[in-house]
Amino acid sequence: MRLLKRFLEQVGSKMDPEVLSIDSKRFTLNQELERLQFSRRGLVYAGTYLGWNRRLFEPGSPLLQMLAAEEDTRKVHLGRDAAWLFVCGRDVFEENIRRVEGVLDLGRHYLVMFDGRCIGYGRYETSAGIRVIRNLFDLGDFLRREGSD
C-alpha cells in the first residue's frame, strides 16, 4: 500500500481506502460487494479500480475521478486544446493553465482537469528553462494499452 499512500499524499488527498489487492492491482469495494462472500479463484478485477504498482503507483481513472471530487486535492484546469495535447502524452506549458486550485509550487503534484473531470496528473517543474506540468499519467493510456494488450 506504500506506493498508493504516497501517491494520495502527493496530490493532497486525505483518502484512506480499504484496499483489496489482486496481484499488483489495487481495488476498493463498495458496501454491497464488501458484504458478499465471493470466490477469489480466477478473480482479476473487483469493485472500484484504484490503480496498480509499477515503479510508481499508476492511478486508475475511477480513483482520479474520486480525487477530482475532493476539495483538498491540488488541481490545474486546462482548455480543450491543452487537454488534448496532455492526453496525447505531452507536458502542459504553464501559460496553458487556465486555473489552479491550491498554489503552484515547484516539485508538487497536481491533478490535471478538463471540464470538471480529471484526465491525469503531473508534477510542476522546470524543463529546459520552461515551467511545465510534467505528464506523469494521462487517460490516453487507454488507447496506448489497446495497442499493447
Next chain:
Amino acid sequence: MVVSREETNKQFFLDRYRELGHRLTGDEKTPQAIRVNTIKTSDVELLETLTSLDIKLAKVPYLDHGYVVEESGFSLGASIEYLLGLYSLQESASQYAAQTLAPNSGDTVLDMCAAPGGKTTQIAAYMDNRGVLNAVEINRSRVYALMNNLERCGVMNSLVYHGDVTGMKLGTRFSKVLLDAPCSGNYVTDPGWFGKRSIEDVHRNAEIQRRLLSAAVRHLEPGGALLYATCSLEPEENELNMEWLLSNHEVFLEEIDGLGEKGLTEVFGQKLEIEISKCHRFWPDTAHTQGFFLAKVVKR
C-alpha cells in the same frame, strides 16, 4: 472461370437467407453508433458537448441511450470524452440486448462471455452502479479489454473472473444472466466474413452455445431471466438452439418487442415450437443494423 471460396460461401449463405425470407445483397452496412454512459453523464449533457464539436447524432428510437453518428470530423474512439468514459462505441442492435434484459440495482447479474465489455458496462449503468455484477471471460487477452472498459466507464459494482464459466462455481445464483454467446458473427460488421466462415463453423459454434446455455440455466435462480444473444444470422445458433433449450431444460420464453422481427418458426422445412416466435431477430435489410438475435428465457 475460377470461383473463389469467398464467392461460393457468399452465394451459399445468401441462398439460405433467401430461404428464410430475406433477399440480402451481402453488402448491407450499419451506421456507427454510440451509447451514452449514464454512470458518468446524461444524454443532454453529452449531446451538448458533442454537438459543439460539430458531431451530428441522431437518436435511435428504440434505444434508451443510443445514437447513430451521422457526421463526425474525427474518430469518436479517440476523443477526450471517450477517454473519460462518457460514451461507448456500440452498434445499435447490440445495445438492445442489455436493454431487453433490463437489470436494476436490486439484481445479482452474471455476464457470461463478457469481453470486451460493451454490454457489461451498459448493464452496470442500468444497475446504477449498485447491486452485484459478475463478469466472466475465458480468453486472457480479451480480459484486458474488458477491464479497461470497466475502468474507463467508471464501473464499481463488478467482480471479473478469468476462466471457463461452464465449470465455474460462483457461490451464488443470479436473478439475471446475459449470455452474449461466441458465434459465427455476420458480414455486416466483418467485411471479410464470407471468406472466413463455413457451415461447419456454424455447427461447431452451435455446440459450444448449447454447453453455455446449459451453464446459464444452472447459474440462474428459479424465476430468473436469461438473455441469450448472438450476432449471427444462422438459425442453428439461434432458433434451433432455443428449440433445443426448451426441450432439455425447465424454461420458457418471454416475448421481446421493438424494432425487428419475430423468431423463425420454420427453418429450412423444419417446423419449430410456436413459442420460438417470441424471440427477436434484427435483419440487416429491414432493421439497418447488423444481424442480431435475442431470446429472453425464464427459468421455472
